[in-house]
Amino acid sequence: MTAETARPARTDWTLPGLALADLTLPVPLDHADPAGPSIELFARLVTRPGGEDLPVLVYLQGGPGSEAPRPLAPASPPWLPRALREHRVLMLDQRGTGRSTPVGPDAPLPEGTIPGARTLREASPAQQARYLTFFRADAIVADAELLREALDLPRWSLLGQSFGGFTTLRYLSAAAGSVEKALFTGGLPTVGPHMDQVYATTWEGMIARSERYWARFPGDRDRFRRLADEAAAGRLRAPGGRRIGVESLRRLGHLLGASQGAERLHLLLDLDPASPAFAHDLAAALPFSGRNPLYAVIHESCWADGVATRWAADRTMPAAVAEDPTLLAGEHIHRDLFAEDPELAVWAEAADLLAAHEWPRLYDEQALRATEVPGAAAVYYDDAYVPREHSMTTAALLPGLRTWVTSEYEHNGLRASGEGVLDHLLDLATGLRAA
Structure with missing residues (x-):
């Protein structure tokens, strides 16, 4: 000492x-x-x-x-x-x-x-x-x-x-x-400086996981697509009125990276989407909330070994994913999340500045x-x-x-x-x- x-x-x-x-x-x-x-x-x-x-x-x-x-x-x-x-x-x-x-x-x-x-x-x-x-x-x-x-x-x-x-x-x-x-x-x-390759790999992995999930629970894909339509129209809400957008909804895919995650997602989609139970369980299942703001705001920086992140998950999102909301995301930060969640909105401009920050080597x-x-x-x-x-x-x-x-x-x-x-x-x- x-x-x-x-x-x-x-x-x-x-x-x-x-x-x-x-x-x-x-x-x-x-x-x-x-x-x-x-x-x-x-x-x-x-x-x-x-x-x-x-x-x-x-x-x-x-x-x-x-x-x-x-x-x-x-x-x-x-x-x-x-x-x-x-x-x-x-x-x-x-x-x-x-x-x-x-x-x-x-x-x-x-x-x-x-x-x-x-x-x-x-x-x-x-x-x-x-x-x-x-x-x-x-x-x-x-x-x-x-x-x-x-x-x-x-x-x-x-x-x-x-x-x-x-x-x-x-x-x-x-x-x-x-x-x-x-x-x-x-x-x-x-x-x-290989974070773009990492994100490209994880996107491809999530495409495969999504398809395996829909093959296992084929009825869930139509349910999810209807939810995405509601989200795109601004009608999908969490308790308290928070709007759930398409990109927030897509991040339910993070459940698929854990044991019994597919079952948890199926049980969520099995609920009546008009019910209070669905709204509360949906909000609880989404990552990147205001409880742990660092998880959202500096998440990408943990991969940045001597580079700026420049919204890596956004930049590397495959066109097929952008066009199909049923291709789910994992730990992929999207800029829209800061606009959709009032608790994260306070960090939106700082998050943009951090995306341009040249991080030192780790x-x-x-x-x-x-x-x-x-x-x-x-x-x-x-x-x-x-x-x-x-x-x-x-x-x-x-x-x-x-x-x-x-x-x-x-x-x-x-x-x-x-x-x-x-x-x-x-x-x-x-x-x-x-x-």
Whole structure:
């Protein structure tokens, strides 16, 4: 621990079978300006009885823009019991989420952040955009390093789910010496300026998923087409009157990237579209809401390794998809979403500015090739969001990484498998199981 690093504030409490420590630590908003404004970082350390001296495994949540899971019991989330057998688990609320200083239009800004503005709603679009540039994986890793030093831990292990895997790869690029082992679940991103190729691949994958879905539930296609007609006419509404446009409706396809997602979509389309149940369930099923604004506003930036995004999902949308609303989307941001959702409208101009922003590099290929950190990655064969082809190219850069390519699970395999995926990865990383 450096002389400048203070101990985090700590509050201890318990759940049946678990001891929890809530940790808070001030960190710079801009790590290049450590004397500038600070924000608060929150993490929760979870320990089983008798596990107080076990090494620490940091869970890095998917997103971007979502807080870490809240453990409710030793088996919630489902992978937690397996992790706790060998580790204490640190649940990190990545900056801008959960109990870390939140990003929201009306959340108070840290003192001195934007002169003349108490909240982001009061800031100009340019000020909003600049503020949001500080919430990518590079800043998350720098936050984690300050917390590790404050806890006086020489090294810890990482478990990165989806975007958490992107953050883990950044960790290996920037601070591999702090990492004992690195585990990826559906989260090996492409390295370099290849995000357009990634989006093109995911669009083709979603076309195939859409056609498989309609073949399984053929009556649903006509139901969906009628909903799209209503959306195009401005008559499809969520509770409270929010208009659901065609592009918002198309993003119900994100359900198809998870276990039982096809069944969830079918049960939604099976409801009477005039019923309150349908309206509420439709709103709940749509991604990119005002609850987690970072998920919408900076989502594409997580793929931007040294390039501007320039609305990549829009630019790479195949003509066949644009012409047929029954060809569904996954995690594809569309500019119209900011106009359709009043909660996202406040971010529309900032999102345009961020789409033109030249993002710095996230990954250092030379550092990745040189790292000796052991690890394991679950690569889902037909992942809707993080394509297998690009993940395997990145995996080849990491000499200590063992990959497990499986079609048994979808993108949410870590949770859907109970202890299965994590158990397999831990054994792979320690050489107890063959890939």
